[in-house]
Amino acid sequence: MRKIAFFIFVFSVSLYPQVEFNKYFLDKTLRIDFYETGDKNNEIISINRLIEEQYWGGSDVNLIDTLFWGNYFFKVYDFHSNKLIYSRGFSTLFQEWQTTDEADSVVKTFTCSVTFPYPKSKVRIEIDKRDRNGKFLNKFSYIIDPNNYFIIKEQSKKYEAFKVHYSGEHHKKLDIVIIPEGYTAGEMEKFHKDCSRFTQYLFEFSPFSELRGKINIWGIEAPSEESGTDIPVENIWKNTLVNSRFYTFDSERYLMTEDYYSVRDVASNAPYDQIFILVNTNKYGGGAIYNFYNVTASDNRLSKLIFVHEFGHGLAGLADEYADTTTYNEFYNLDIEPWEPNITTLVNFDSKWKSLIDKTTPVPTPSDSIYSNIIGVFEGGGYVSKGVYRPTFNSLMRSFSSSEFNEVCRRAIIKVINFYSE
Secondary structure, three states, X not given: OHHHHHHHHHHHHHOOOOXXXXXXXXXXXXXXXXXXXXXXXXXXXXXXXXXEEOOOOOOOOOOOOOOXXXXXXXXXXXXXXXXXXXEEEEOOHHHHHXXXXXXXXXXEEEEEEEEEEEEOOOEEEEEEEEOOOOOEEEEEEEEEOOOOOOOEOOOOOXXXXXXXXXXXXXXXXXXXXXXEEOOOHXXXXXXXXXXXXXXXXXXXXXXXOOOHHXXXXXXXXXXXXXXXXXXXXXXXXXXXXXXXXXXXXXXXXEOEEOOHHHHHHHHOOOOOOEEEEEEOOOOOOEEEEOOOEEEEEXXXXXXXXXHHHHHXXXXXXXXXXXXXXOOOOOOOOOOOOOOOOOOEOOOOHHHOOHHHOOOOOOOOOOOOHHHXXXXXXXXXXXXXXXXXXXOOOOOOOOXXXXXXXXXXXXXXXXXHHHHHHO
16 A cells, blocks of 8 residues: 555656746746744744845756655646646744744744745745645645735845855756855955855765766855854854854754844845855854755864755755754654655655665664664664664764765755756
8 A cells, every 4th residue: 555655656746747947937036935823733824025036046947846855845836727837845943843842832933935936927826734644735825926016126135145166057056055144244254264165065075076066155245243143041142144043942052043034135145045054153053954044153173064964954855863862852753754865664665765775684774783884774863763764874964973974865965966957
C-alpha cells in the first residue's frame, strides 16, 4: 500500500510541467506579506500587504516546485485558466514555535512573506500546510489583481548591493544575498571582508566547490545603529538592522529574528534565492529554516562550520542528524516519512537513500566502527533518539567533528542548486 501511495505522489508531480515565464510574468517580484497567528494546534494566516520589488531573482525556467519539501506549500494559479503557474515549498519560524512549551498556553503572531514573479494578469494564490500526518491542507487563499493601485511600490530600505562572487545572469544561477546584522557604518569594510571570507568558506565544501560556477553571492551595504546583537539573558539589547537575538525559543545558541519584513526589505536590494544574515558577534550561534532565511555568527571559532551547516538547512531542507534535548516537543510523527531528504522513519524508505546502501549493510545499521564510513541507516536524528534514522554515523549535519556532508546530503544540495541554475 505504501508503494502504491508513493507512485501516486510521483505521478501527481508529473501533472505539473514547467510553464513559459514570459506568458504569465514580468521580470520583477510580487511579495505577499502576511501574519501567522495561533497556538500549538491552531493557525490563522491573514494578509498584510502586497509589495512590488525590482528584481526577480529566481529561475525563469523552473517555476513549479517538484521537490515538495517544506512544511508549507505556496501555489499561484492563473485566475482565468486555473493553471498552476508557480509553486514553492517553505517552512517558517511560527511552525517551529508551535512545537515549544510556550505554544501550549500562549497565542502569538509571527510575520511571514512569500514571493513570486510579478504576474501579468489576475492570479489566485494558495498556502497549504502539512498536518501531523504529512498531508497538505489549505490554510489561505487570496485573489490578486496586479493592477491594484494599493500594491506598494516604494522601497522602504534602499541600500547599495555589491558582488561578492559572480558567475553570470541571475536567472540562471543560485543567488545568495548576505545581509549585515549589527555592523555599523564604520564597520562596512569589515562586512566586505567577512563576505569574502564566508564565500571562501562555502567553496571549501563539496558540492559547493564543484558548483561554484552556478552560484552568485551578493552583499548589501546596510549599516546598523549599533554593533552586535541582542543577548536577552545578559540584558544586552542592540539597535540593529533586522533585530536579531540569541535565545530564540529560550535556546541560547538559536540566533534568529522575528522581524521577517525587515529581512525581506533589505534583501530586495539584490536578486536572491537564499538569504543569509551575517551577525557581527563572536558568540556561538546561528539558525536556518528551509526557504526562509539563514543566520550565523561572524567571528566565532566555529563560524565556518556553523555557516555551512545552517545553509544545509536553509537551502536544501536538510534535517539535523543528531538526537538532542531541545525546546521542541514531538517534532516528528514516527508513523509517516519525514519530508527532509536526509532522515527517515523507514515508513517509506524507498523514497529516500535505500538505493545507495550496499546489500551487505544491515538495516538498521549498528553504530559500530566497521560501519563508520559507509551509507547506512543509523538510529538517532531530527532531535529524536528512537525511530528516526540518518544516513551515516557522522556528518556535518550531525556534528562539527565532521567537516563534510554525507552523500545523501550532497545529492540533495546538488538537486536544489541545479533547480535554480537551469
